[in-house]
Amino acid sequence: MALLFFSSSSFDFRVFIVLSFFIVLCNGSSYSSSSPSSSLFNTHHHRHHIAKHNYKDALTKSILFFEGQRSGKLPHNQRMTWRRDSGLSDGSALHVDLVGGYYDAGDNIKFGFPMAFTTTMLSWSVIEFGGLMKSELPNAKAAIRWATDYLLKATARPDTIYVQVGDANKDHSCWERPEDMDTQRSVFKVDKNTPGSDVAAETAAALAAAAIVFKKSDPSYSKTLLKRAVRVFAFADKYRGTYSAGLKPEVCPFYCSYSGYQDELLWGAAWLQKATKNLKYLNYIKMNGQVLGAAEYDNTFGWDNKHAGARILLTKAFLVQKMKTLSEYKGHADNFICSVIPGAPFSSSQYTPGGLLFKMSDANMQYVTSTSFLLLTYAKYLTSARTVVHCGGSVYTPGRLRSIAKKQVDYLLGDNPLRMSYMVGYGPKFPRRIHHRGSSLPCAASHPAKIQCHEGFSILNSQSPNPNILVGAVVGGPDQHDRFPDERTDYEQSEPATYINAPLVGALAYFAHSYGQL
Numbered sequence: 196m197a198l199l200f201f202s203s204s205s206f207d208f209r210v211f212i213v214l215s216f217f218i219v220l221c222n223g224s225s226y227s228s229s230s231p232s233s234s235l236f237n238t239h240h241h242r243h244h245i246a247k248h249n250y251k252d253a254l255t256k257s258i259l260f261f262e263g264q265r266s267g268k269l270p271h272n273q274r275m276t277w278r279r280d281s282g283l284s285d286g287s288a289l290h291v292d293l294v295g296g297y298y299d300a301g302d303n304i305k306f307g308f309p310m311a312f313t314t315t316m317l318s319w320s321v322i323e324f325g326g327l328m329k330s331e332l333p334n335a336k337a338a339i340r341w342a343t344d345y346l347l348k349a350t351a352r353p354d355t356i357y358v359q360v361g362d363a364n365k366d367h368s369c370w371e372r373p374e375d376m377d378t379q380r381s382v383f384k385v386d387k388n389t390p391g392s393d394v395a396a397e398t399a400a401a402l403a404a405a406a407i408v409f410k411k412s413d414p415s416y417s418k419t420l421l422k423r424a425v426r427v428f429a430f431a432d433k434y435r436g437t438y439s440a441g442l443k444p445e446v447c448p449f450y451c452s453y454s455g456y457q458d459e460l461l462w463g464a465a466w467l468q469k470a471t472k473n474l475k476y477l478n479y480i481k482m483n484g485q486v487l488g489a490a491e492y493d494n495t496f497g498w499d500n501k502h503a504g505a506r507i508l509l510t511k512a513f514l515v516q517k518m519k520t521l522s523e524y525k526g527h528a529d530n531f532i533c534s535v536i537p538g539a540p541f542s543s544s545q546y547t548p549g550g551l552l553f554k555m556s557d558a559n560m561q562y563v564t565s566t567s568f569l570l571l572t573y574a575k576y577l578t579s580a581r582t583v584v585h586c587g588g589s590v591y592t593p594g595r596l597r598s599i600a601k602k603q604v605d606y607l608l609g610d611n612p613l614r615m616s617y618m619v620g621y622g623p624k625f626p627r628r629i630h631h632r633g634s635s636l637p638c639a640a641s642h643p644a645k646i647q648c649h650e651g652f653s654i655l656n657s658q659s660p661n662p663n664i665l666v667g668a669v670v671g672g673p674d675q676h677d678r679f680p681d682e683r684t685d686y687e688q689s690e691p692a693t694y695i696n697a698p699l700v701g702a703l704a705y706f707a708h709s710y711g712q713l
Contacts, residue, residue, distance in 0.1 A: 221637065222662075248604075250707035251707040253608060253707075257667045260693075262274055263668065265278065265341060266295060266373065267283065282303075282373065284380065289382045291351070293305070296360075299450075299692055300631075301634075301691065303366050304359065304360070306359055306363075308397060309692070309694050311397040311400070312397055312401070312498040313694045313697045314401035316698045319404055319698075319701065321701075323701055324701045325704070327708035327713055328704045340405075340416075346402060347402075347420070349398070350402075350426075353430075356394060358438060360382055361380055364444075369648035369651070370649070370651030370652045371646050372646060373632065375645045377648060383442055386434075391441070392436055393437050396427075396431040396460045396462065397459045399428035400459070400462050402421070403421060403463070403470040404470070405417075407470050421471065425467065431460065450499075454493075454499050457488045458501040461502065461505045462501035462504060465480065466508070489506065489524070494534035494544065496562070497565055497694065510576060514577070514579065514582065528573060539589060542586075545675070548612070549606065550606055551672070552566055556687050557687040559673075560617060560669055563607060568698035570596040570600040573593075574596040577596075600702060601706065607672070609622045618669050627681060628660060628661060628683040630686045630691075632651065635651070635654055635655065635662075635663075661683075665691065669695045673688065
């Protein structure tokens with residue numbers, strides 16, 4: 196998430212006369228994908244229909260995107276080849292190893308709060324739809340592990356979590372490649388004296404969800420993740436407080452915990468209950484659910500507010516696993532779903548004239564992907580339990596929820612007034628000037644010399660297309676009138692983020708399978 200401080204620059208890349216050379220040199224050996232498959236016939240809920248989109252191709256690219264966000268020492272099988280190693284001394288300011296993890300968006304900061312949420316949602320995508328992913332499942336697991344390896348480092352010391360690497364204000368005063376970073380890599384943490392129940396409980400959720408993902412394929416790693424999740428959640432619950440209270444200058448306004456920490460405690464407990472099957476977490480939820488906001492009316496699910504996700508997850512425990520003590524969550528989950536169904540009683544969501552769910556101007560697509568995922572996941576649970584959604588006197592079937600989700604995903608992929616795919620590299624028309632430092636500046640192969648802090652601003656403010664294609668990146672998206680200027684300086688609409696893609700992975704896997712593409 197970028198709140199950018201602009202700087203003038205005397206540096207000039209000769210107005211990018213050789214831009215086309217940069218593009219070829221940087222992207223010539225990077226990942227490419229074939230055009231839409233000829234096998235597009237439905238084998239599931241959409242039998243006998245032909246898909247308008249190649250969901251399998253979009254799935255592949257949505258996972259590949261995470262390789263472009265990697266920090267640290269890149270592996271030999273790195274497919275986004277215009278990236279290089281970066282942040283190799285991260286953590287040294289406090290004598291800890293914090294190398295690795297992900298840059299959250301178009302800047303060079305590692306924010307722990309959205310990174311943990313990204314990890315939870317990637318894991319949930321695999322838990323629900325990984326069985327449909329086939330050849331993409333190893334790539335999805337690799338994307339999760341890149342994050343969890345880092346989260347294990349960040350939680351290595353008891354009652355301490357390292358929640359951020361890099362000073363966002365200083366980073367945003369530069370426009371430079373992550374490989375060239377020369378801003379101070381400050382490290383910020385939460386502990387007993389400066390608590391952060393929100394970021395800690397989200398980290399616990401991420402570790403617990405990932406433990407489920409790796410339970411069969413790597414049981415030893417899974418046990419390590421789950422053991423750490425238990426410890427981190429205990430810390431989150433014991434030392435209460437929002438992390439932005441103690442770290443306000445560092446994390447606000449970038450990733451302030453606006454919703455408080457109660458939603459994360461409920462969310463974290465739900466994931467630990469699912470991963471451990473320990474009755475103490477079920478009892479915790481029963482005892483504390485109301486205090487933690489289980490019944491609050493909020494219908495936005497994202498990196499800050501987890502209530503809706505917790506309600507859907509806990510409803511599965513009631514509907515599918517028959518935990519009757521959680522029966523109230525079916526009503527709470529229905530209330531959320533009713534709020535996003537167009538025309539339903541109690542519907543409170545806004546849609547653009549073209550049909551896109553619109554929550555806010557900054558990175559709205561994150562709410563599109565997260566809501567679509569919840570709709571598909573809840574539809575799966577409802578189908579399993581042979582039940583429906585109740586909105587006042589109206590009834591909505593799982594099929595209706597799937598159709599709403601499909602319309603959102605299809606809009607994202609190009610079924611919109613501009614005929615614009617909001618996923619970079621998918622379809623014939625997609626954003627060319629995304630707000631992303633590494634993508635917008637010439638890669639190391641074409642420009643080995645260091646690009647200084649202020650030197651890149653001439654590129655930021657230019658109309659040249661980005662030389663490096665960040666394949667699979669989903670940007671913030673159009674405004675409430677379906678307009679999209681494709682301006683690099685417009686971080687609200689043109690910046691990608693890991694937490695936009697994470698829930699989309701699950702949704703794309705579902706549709707690719709439904710239409711016989713997987």
